[in-house]
Amino acid sequence: MSLKDNIDISILPNHIAIIMDGNGRWAKDKGEDRLYGHLHGVESVRDIVEGAAELGIKYLTLYAFSTENWDRPQQEVIGLMELLVDTIHKEVPILNKNKIKLHVIGDIDMLPDAAKDELNDAINETSNNKGLNLIMALSYSSRWEIGLAVKHIAKDVQQGKLMISDITQNTIQHYLTTKNFPDPELMIRTSGEYRISNFLLYQLAYTELYFTNTLWPDFRKENLYSAILDYQSRERRFGKIGEQIKKADSTNL
Numbered sequence: 001m002s003l004k005d006n007i008d009i010s011i012l013p014n015h016i017a018i019i020m021d022g023n024g025r026w027a028k029d030k031g032e033d034r035l036y037g038h039l040h041g042v043e044s045v046r047d048i049v050e051g052a053a054e055l056g057i058k059y060l061t062l063y064a065f066s067t068e069n070w071d072r073p074q075q076e077v078i079g080l081m082e083l084l085v086d087t088i089h090k091e092v093p094i095l096n097k098n099k100i101k102l103h104v105i106g107d108i109d110m111l112p113d114a115a116k117d118e119l120n121d122a123i124n125e126t127s128n129n130k131g132l133n134l135i136m137a138l139s140y141s142s143r144w145e146i147g148l149a150v151k152h153i154a155k156d157v158q159q160g161k162l163m164i165s166d167i168t169q170n171t172i173q174h175y176l177t178t179k180n181f182p183d184p185e186l187m188i189r190t191s192g193e194y195r196i197s198n199f200l201l202y203q204l205a206y207t208e209l210y211f212t213n214t215l216w217p218d219f220r221k222e223n224l225y226s227a228i229l230d231y232q233s234r235e236r237r238f239g240k241i242g243e244q245i246k247k248a249d250s251t252n253l
Protein backbone atom coordinates (compact mmCIF):
# COMPACT_ATOMS: atom_id res chain seq x y z
CA MET A 1 0.00 0.00 0.00
CA SER A 2 1.30 3.43 -0.92
CA LEU A 3 1.32 6.29 1.57
CA LYS A 4 -0.85 8.03 -1.02
CA ASP A 5 -3.85 5.96 0.09
CA ASN A 6 -3.67 7.58 3.54
CA ILE A 7 -3.85 11.14 2.23
CA ASP A 8 -7.15 12.90 2.85
CA ILE A 9 -7.74 14.69 -0.46
CA SER A 10 -10.41 16.92 1.10
CA ILE A 11 -7.73 18.74 3.15
CA LEU A 12 -4.86 18.87 0.69
CA PRO A 13 -2.56 21.88 0.82
CA ASN A 14 -3.43 24.20 -2.06
CA HIS A 15 0.13 25.37 -2.41
CA ILE A 16 3.33 23.46 -1.62
CA ALA A 17 6.72 25.19 -1.77
CA ILE A 18 9.99 23.24 -1.83
CA ILE A 19 13.61 24.18 -1.19
CA MET A 20 15.29 21.52 -3.32
CA ASP A 21 18.60 21.12 -1.50
CA GLY A 22 21.42 18.58 -1.33
CA ASN A 23 22.36 17.94 -4.97
CA GLY A 24 26.03 18.69 -4.37
CA ARG A 25 26.35 16.44 -1.31
CA TRP A 26 24.48 13.64 -3.10
CA ALA A 27 27.03 13.77 -5.92
CA LYS A 28 29.98 14.03 -3.53
CA ASP A 29 28.80 10.91 -1.67
CA LYS A 30 29.07 9.10 -5.00
CA GLY A 31 32.49 10.54 -5.84
CA GLU A 32 31.01 12.61 -8.66
CA ASP A 33 31.10 16.35 -9.35
CA ARG A 34 28.31 18.67 -8.27
CA LEU A 35 26.74 18.95 -11.72
CA TYR A 36 26.07 15.22 -11.67
CA GLY A 37 23.91 15.91 -8.62
CA HIS A 38 22.02 18.69 -10.36
CA LEU A 39 21.40 16.41 -13.34
CA HIS A 40 19.80 13.82 -11.05
CA GLY A 41 17.92 16.57 -9.24
CA VAL A 42 15.99 17.13 -12.46
CA GLU A 43 14.60 13.59 -12.22
CA SER A 44 13.23 14.42 -8.77
CA VAL A 45 11.65 17.59 -10.15
CA ARG A 46 9.91 15.53 -12.81
CA ASP A 47 8.64 12.97 -10.30
CA ILE A 48 7.42 15.55 -7.78
CA VAL A 49 5.69 17.72 -10.40
CA GLU A 50 3.91 14.62 -11.68
CA GLY A 51 3.04 13.51 -8.14
CA ALA A 52 1.65 16.92 -7.19
CA ALA A 53 -0.40 17.11 -10.40
CA GLU A 54 -1.81 13.60 -9.85
CA LEU A 55 -2.93 14.52 -6.35
CA GLY A 56 -4.67 17.68 -7.57
CA ILE A 57 -2.37 20.19 -5.87
CA LYS A 58 -3.06 23.61 -7.41
CA TYR A 59 0.27 25.39 -6.85
CA LEU A 60 3.80 24.04 -6.54
CA THR A 61 6.71 26.45 -6.07
CA LEU A 62 10.22 25.06 -6.55
CA TYR A 63 13.27 27.02 -5.39
CA ALA A 64 15.75 26.17 -8.12
CA PHE A 65 18.31 28.98 -7.97
CA SER A 66 18.74 31.81 -5.47
CA THR A 67 20.22 35.26 -6.07
CA GLU A 68 23.03 34.12 -3.73
CA ASN A 69 23.71 31.09 -5.94
CA TRP A 70 25.22 33.45 -8.56
CA ASP A 71 28.25 33.57 -6.25
CA ARG A 72 29.02 29.86 -6.72
CA PRO A 73 32.04 28.83 -8.83
CA GLN A 74 31.48 29.99 -12.40
CA GLN A 75 31.69 26.48 -13.82
CA GLU A 76 28.77 25.34 -11.63
CA VAL A 77 26.66 28.40 -12.50
CA ILE A 78 27.23 27.89 -16.24
CA GLY A 79 26.43 24.19 -15.93
CA LEU A 80 23.22 24.93 -14.05
CA MET A 81 22.09 27.46 -16.66
CA GLU A 82 22.75 24.97 -19.48
CA LEU A 83 20.82 22.33 -17.58
CA LEU A 84 17.96 24.78 -17.15
CA VAL A 85 17.75 25.59 -20.86
CA ASP A 86 17.97 21.94 -21.84
CA THR A 87 15.40 20.78 -19.28
CA ILE A 88 12.81 23.42 -20.09
CA HIS A 89 13.14 22.70 -23.77
CA LYS A 90 12.51 18.98 -23.21
CA GLU A 91 9.76 19.35 -20.61
CA VAL A 92 7.30 21.66 -22.41
CA PRO A 93 5.43 18.82 -24.21
CA ILE A 94 5.13 16.93 -20.91
CA LEU A 95 3.86 20.04 -19.13
CA ASN A 96 1.23 20.50 -21.85
CA LYS A 97 0.24 16.85 -21.75
CA ASN A 98 -0.34 17.14 -18.00
CA LYS A 99 -2.10 20.55 -18.26
CA ILE A 100 0.60 22.23 -16.18
CA LYS A 101 1.01 26.00 -16.40
CA LEU A 102 4.53 27.33 -15.89
CA HIS A 103 5.30 30.56 -14.03
CA VAL A 104 8.65 32.05 -13.03
CA ILE A 105 9.48 34.34 -10.11
CA GLY A 106 12.88 35.96 -9.65
CA ASP A 107 15.35 38.43 -11.08
CA ILE A 108 15.08 36.97 -14.58
CA ASP A 109 17.14 39.78 -16.16
CA MET A 110 20.19 38.18 -14.54
CA LEU A 111 19.73 34.97 -16.58
CA PRO A 112 21.62 34.37 -19.82
CA ASP A 113 19.60 35.21 -22.95
CA ALA A 114 19.19 31.56 -24.00
CA ALA A 115 17.62 30.72 -20.63
CA LYS A 116 15.35 33.80 -20.74
CA ASP A 117 14.17 32.89 -24.25
CA GLU A 118 13.45 29.25 -23.35
CA LEU A 119 11.57 30.34 -20.26
CA ASN A 120 9.45 32.91 -22.08
CA ASP A 121 8.58 30.37 -24.77
CA ALA A 122 7.65 27.76 -22.17
CA ILE A 123 5.51 30.28 -20.24
CA ASN A 124 3.66 31.25 -23.43
CA GLU A 125 3.22 27.68 -24.63
CA THR A 126 1.74 26.52 -21.33
CA SER A 127 -0.31 29.66 -20.59
CA ASN A 128 -3.71 28.12 -21.41
CA ASN A 129 -3.27 25.08 -19.18
CA LYS A 130 -5.72 24.84 -16.31
CA GLY A 131 -4.11 22.19 -14.11
CA LEU A 132 -1.20 22.53 -11.69
CA ASN A 133 0.50 25.94 -11.54
CA LEU A 134 4.22 25.23 -11.44
CA ILE A 135 6.14 28.24 -10.15
CA MET A 136 9.90 28.10 -10.64
CA ALA A 137 11.86 30.44 -8.34
CA LEU A 138 14.92 31.31 -10.42
CA SER A 139 17.47 33.92 -9.49
CA TYR A 140 14.98 34.51 -6.69
CA SER A 141 15.40 35.74 -3.15
CA SER A 142 12.86 37.15 -0.80
CA ARG A 143 14.89 40.24 0.08
CA TRP A 144 15.29 41.02 -3.62
CA GLU A 145 11.51 40.62 -4.03
CA ILE A 146 10.63 42.78 -1.01
CA GLY A 147 13.13 45.47 -2.12
CA LEU A 148 11.48 45.55 -5.54
CA ALA A 149 8.01 45.76 -4.01
CA VAL A 150 9.05 48.70 -1.81
CA LYS A 151 10.44 50.55 -4.85
CA HIS A 152 7.19 50.01 -6.78
CA ILE A 153 5.05 51.09 -3.84
CA ALA A 154 7.16 54.24 -3.39
CA LYS A 155 6.87 55.03 -7.10
CA ASP A 156 3.08 54.64 -7.09
CA VAL A 157 2.82 56.86 -4.02
CA GLN A 158 5.05 59.46 -5.67
CA GLN A 159 2.91 59.41 -8.82
CA GLY A 160 -0.28 59.75 -6.80
CA LYS A 161 -1.61 56.30 -7.72
CA LEU A 162 -1.53 55.06 -4.15
CA MET A 163 -2.30 56.81 -0.84
CA ILE A 164 0.00 55.97 2.09
CA SER A 165 -3.09 55.67 4.29
CA ASP A 166 -4.47 52.99 1.94
CA ILE A 167 -1.45 50.69 2.28
CA THR A 168 -2.53 47.45 3.95
CA GLN A 169 -1.15 43.92 4.08
CA ASN A 170 -3.18 43.22 0.95
CA THR A 171 -1.45 46.09 -0.85
CA ILE A 172 1.96 44.66 0.02
CA GLN A 173 0.88 41.21 -1.17
CA HIS A 174 -0.23 42.75 -4.44
CA TYR A 175 3.26 44.16 -5.11
CA LEU A 176 5.08 40.84 -4.57
CA THR A 177 6.04 38.60 -7.50
CA THR A 178 3.69 35.99 -6.01
CA LYS A 179 0.65 38.30 -6.19
CA ASN A 180 -1.36 35.79 -8.24
CA PHE A 181 -0.70 32.83 -5.93
CA PRO A 182 -2.03 32.00 -2.46
CA ASP A 183 0.50 31.63 0.36
CA PRO A 184 1.88 28.09 0.71
CA GLU A 185 0.30 25.92 3.41
CA LEU A 186 3.30 23.58 3.38
CA MET A 187 7.02 24.26 2.84
CA ILE A 188 9.41 21.34 2.46
CA ARG A 189 13.20 21.55 2.68
CA THR A 190 15.35 18.56 1.85
CA SER A 191 18.92 17.67 2.88
CA GLY A 192 18.69 18.21 6.65
CA GLU A 193 19.24 21.98 6.62
CA TYR A 194 16.96 23.88 8.99
CA ARG A 195 16.83 27.30 7.38
CA ILE A 196 14.80 29.32 4.92
CA SER A 197 17.71 30.69 2.82
CA ASN A 198 15.91 33.83 1.67
CA PHE A 199 12.84 31.99 0.32
CA LEU A 200 9.32 33.50 0.47
CA LEU A 201 9.94 35.22 3.82
CA TYR A 202 6.70 37.22 3.66
CA GLN A 203 4.55 34.42 2.22
CA LEU A 204 5.66 31.76 4.73
CA ALA A 205 4.25 33.68 7.74
CA TYR A 206 1.81 30.87 8.64
CA THR A 207 3.13 28.02 6.51
CA GLU A 208 3.73 24.60 8.07
CA LEU A 209 7.44 23.72 7.74
CA TYR A 210 8.64 20.20 7.01
CA PHE A 211 12.31 19.27 7.06
CA THR A 212 13.72 15.97 5.88
CA ASN A 213 17.25 14.55 5.72
CA THR A 214 16.58 13.07 2.28
CA LEU A 215 18.81 14.70 -0.32
CA TRP A 216 16.93 16.23 -3.25
CA PRO A 217 18.06 13.71 -5.93
CA ASP A 218 16.61 10.93 -3.72
CA PHE A 219 13.29 12.73 -3.10
CA ARG A 220 10.38 10.96 -4.82
CA LYS A 221 6.56 10.88 -4.70
CA GLU A 222 6.51 8.72 -1.55
CA ASN A 223 8.58 11.41 0.24
CA LEU A 224 6.09 14.02 -0.93
CA TYR A 225 3.22 11.90 0.43
CA SER A 226 5.03 11.63 3.80
CA ALA A 227 5.33 15.41 3.96
CA ILE A 228 1.64 15.88 3.13
CA LEU A 229 0.59 13.29 5.74
CA ASP A 230 2.71 15.06 8.35
CA TYR A 231 1.05 18.35 7.36
CA GLN A 232 -2.40 16.76 7.68
CA SER A 233 -1.62 15.63 11.24
CA ARG A 234 -0.99 19.18 12.42
CA GLU A 235 -3.37 21.63 14.03
CA ARG A 236 -3.11 25.04 12.37
CA ARG A 237 -4.16 27.60 14.96
CA PHE A 238 -3.26 30.95 13.38
CA GLY A 239 -2.78 32.50 16.80
CA LYS A 240 -6.02 31.16 18.27
CA ILE A 241 -6.33 28.34 20.81
CA GLY A 242 -7.01 24.72 19.96
CA GLU A 243 -10.58 24.74 21.31
CA GLN A 244 -11.56 27.59 18.99
CA ILE A 245 -10.26 25.66 16.00
CA LYS A 246 -12.13 22.48 16.99
CA LYS A 247 -15.35 24.43 17.61
CA ALA A 248 -15.10 26.12 14.18
CA ASP A 249 -14.54 22.69 12.60
CA SER A 250 -17.60 21.17 14.26
CA THR A 251 -19.88 24.10 13.33
CA ASN A 252 -18.81 23.60 9.72
CA LEU A 253 -19.98 19.99 9.79
Ligand code: IPE
Nearest residue numbers: 020021022023024025026064
Ligand atom coordinates in the same frame (compact mmCIF):
# COMPACT_ATOMS: atom_id res chain seq x y z
C1 IPE B 1 20.45 22.52 -4.38
O1 IPE B 1 21.52 21.69 -4.14
C2 IPE B 1 20.44 23.08 -5.78
C3 IPE B 1 20.83 24.49 -5.88
C4 IPE B 1 21.00 25.31 -4.89
C5 IPE B 1 21.02 25.02 -7.22
P1 IPE B 1 22.94 22.26 -3.71
O2 IPE B 1 23.73 22.54 -4.94
O3 IPE B 1 22.79 23.40 -2.78
O4 IPE B 1 23.57 21.01 -2.95
P2 IPE B 1 24.36 21.02 -1.57
O5 IPE B 1 23.51 21.74 -0.59
O6 IPE B 1 25.65 21.70 -1.83
O7 IPE B 1 24.51 19.58 -1.23
Ligand code: IPE
Nearest residue numbers: 019020021063064065066197
Ligand atom coordinates in the same frame (compact mmCIF):
# COMPACT_ATOMS: atom_id res chain seq x y z
C1 IPE C 1 18.87 27.24 -1.24
O1 IPE C 1 19.88 26.29 -1.23
C2 IPE C 1 18.58 27.68 -2.63
C3 IPE C 1 18.03 26.65 -3.51
C4 IPE C 1 17.66 25.45 -3.18
C5 IPE C 1 17.84 27.07 -4.85
P1 IPE C 1 21.38 26.70 -0.91
O2 IPE C 1 22.16 25.44 -0.90
O3 IPE C 1 21.84 27.76 -1.80
O4 IPE C 1 21.24 27.29 0.56
P2 IPE C 1 22.31 27.55 1.70
O5 IPE C 1 23.39 28.38 1.10
O6 IPE C 1 22.83 26.22 2.15
O7 IPE C 1 21.54 28.23 2.78
Ligand code: MG
Nearest residue numbers: 021022023024
Ligand atom coordinates in the same frame (compact mmCIF):
# COMPACT_ATOMS: atom_id res chain seq x y z
MG1 MG D 1 22.62 23.55 -0.79
